Amino acid sequence: MKPEQEREYGEQPIDALMLELDLTNDDLVCASTEQVTHKMVSKARKGRWLTTAIRQKVLRAFNAASGQNVALDALFNYR
Structure with missing residues (x-):
């Protein structure tokens, strides 16, 4: 598997929950x-790996x- 794929x-469950609750990244x-940034929240919703x-x-x-x-x-559905 390529490192980019790992x-x-x-899309993570946080995205659906935020849409359901009408919450924005802001x-x-x-x-x-x-210190939570818009970029962190965006990556979380898209499923980009976060520490x-x-x-x-x-x-x-x-x-x-x-x-x-x-x-x-x-x-999140990964660890």
């Missing part, structure tokens, strides 16, 4: 108390923006 996991960035630390930041931003308390596995 880093692309396709909503997550604004709700975050950490565990960045996925955790996106998770906390999603939970803050949505008012929910979902687990990491609910947003």
Whole structure:
């Protein structure tokens, strides 16, 4: 498998959840108390590989923006 393919996991569950809740990338960035960028959220939604630390930041931003308390596995289908 090519290295580029190993880093692309396709559309992630976070994308569907954000669409369902009518959340934008900006909503997550604004709700975050950490350094979460629009680029991080965009990569998360598209399925680009992110480190565990960045996925955790996106998770906390999603939970803050949505008012929910979902687990990491609910947003991403890779480890």
